[in-house]
Amino acid sequence: MTYFASGHGACPGCGLPIAVKNVLEALEGKCFVANSTGCLEIISSQYDRSAWGVPYIHSLFENAAAVAAGIEAALKALGRKDEGHVVVFAGDGATADIGIGPLSGMFDRNHDVLYICLDNEAYQNTGNQQSGLTPTGSNTTTSPVGRLMPGKLGRKKDMVSIALAHGVPYVASASVAFPRDIRRKAKKAIKFEGAKYIQIHSPCVTGWGINGKDAIKVAKLAFETALYPIVEFENGELVRVRKIKSRKPVEEYLKMQKRFRHLFKHPQGKEIIEAIQKIADENAKRYGLDAEQ
């Protein structure tokens, strides 16, 4: 049985199928998937062409966490809890913006659900509109670069900390650049009874303006610049971080993507790049990302 069949509609270079396949394989297909409206849903669930080899439900944009909670409650009530794990796949907008209420409710009630946020850093399904997880300076269609505006103002919402603040037993970040780590984290997560949150950084070739063959390289650079810390918390304690051997300046990451290219010529660009470097430095310090030389 293929858990996520080929022939789906993802762009070449899209990170989402990498994340999804690795999670489903780690769980050996023993799972129920609730998926929010978004890229993944659109590429995989057209009527008569479903890519899913596991039980799958898509309801709305903002309610996947609640739908998953309902699946879990029903499995419990019907004595079918052993049938499989309940997993959510939701985009960054569905997670951090429109669906944060139901997500917070699911965390708060601590349902036995593994929530996976597929973070491609904007509403990419509809053509790169800004979300709460869009990073500083990114050029999106709703935070466009103009004479006055230098792209997104404000920072990327810290969902990892928001998840931790709910006291859920397992919280982690990951990247499609490291698929083995995704599998390990999915396997680790399901050992915890209660709500689990894993945020997986996943490049979008069209929205980020990158070449499909460079997607993994770009995802790796996000980690190597400390803009995307890869961390793991168990019961609120930071238990593991992926160390960076030799941290790279953020420019190396930014210059590879059209969404940041304006920063190298916009009047406010220098200032924004400095702010982005500061975010990376803070991340490195906060999580101890730099490997000891």
Add this chain to the structure above:
Amino acid sequence: MMKVVRGFHAVAHSVKLCKPNVICAYPITPQTEIVERLAEMYANGELGSCEYITAESEFGAASILVGASATGARTFTATCSQGLALMSEVLINAAGMRLPIVLVNTNRALSAPLSIWNDHQDSMLMRDAGIIQVYVENNQEVHDMIPQAFKVAENRDVMLPFMICMDGFKLTHAYEPVDLLDQETVDAFLPPYDPPVKLTVNDPLTFGCYAPPQYYMEFRVVMQNAMMRAKKVMQDVFKEWAEATGRDWGGHVVNYHDDAEVVVVTMGSLTGLVRDVVEEMRGNGKKVGLLKLRTFRPFPVEDVRNAFKNAEKIIVFERAVSFGHEGPVAMEIKSALYGNSSPDVYSFAVGLGGRDVPRTLVEKCINNVMEGKIEPGFRFEGVKPFEEVIV
């Protein structure tokens, strides 16, 4: 067992007997006491293996039931007003996914201005959602309707959400004698939920797919077909209930007087008062009658046509307005009669936002119509004299 209980108790007790697997709700006045009673039963272990969940919002509550229902659980919720409006996106989705969620709507006005009191504006909002809508007159009727709602909703010819509308406060908080059902009666009437398809690892299916234009329309056609089939299924279930309990509530409509020239139409708790007024008028030789409309969706076109065969004038007492047009029930009645008969239709919006509907007002409205003092059409009644100031 006959007991004097409040409406919310009549609901909660009946829900318990239906053995739902997942109950999920968010408290809102005047529904709160229903979910409080259910929470109490859960806390005391009276709900068996049922999961009771307090959601973070009505939106969350309905979404949780979507997941639960798709997994094969019998599900229940209750809400009203702003809560129903907040649930609406999910309920419309549940109808499209053909999930037989049963909910009680304790009818309450919509904001603004904020009002916790009764009218039907909230449930009218869901008219086109693909959700069965029934209105009850009293607490015995709501108590009896709950097992019937599950049976209809879960019927494979139907598979749609079912909303029972009961007037907020007027019924939810009223003490009435209710012949409380026992477990044996409900068990004999309502089999466990056995869905045709469900989310299971043993047979992985995709629920909630998206449908491009070459597929979408057929999904909507079968929803309409299911609604139309529900008319017959409901009639059968109503009959079966009457046989099982000895309480015959009638069909989609209850037409009390075949001979009436002027027929008054009501939905919900107003029926009792209007029935009383009509009976008294008939005692005085007036050719007036009463039609109680129980089912609003699917709309019982044939029953309505049949009931109004001899009517010259129809009076509708409405607890809602379709702003920019008229009362929603009057609209449906006119539509049902079009091309069949053409009585004059008088639509009176009364009792909005909990405004009292006194007996004298009902009498005045009926007399005005009977005596030809007013023109057919829509009007508000029971409004205080006031001057509208346009600023």
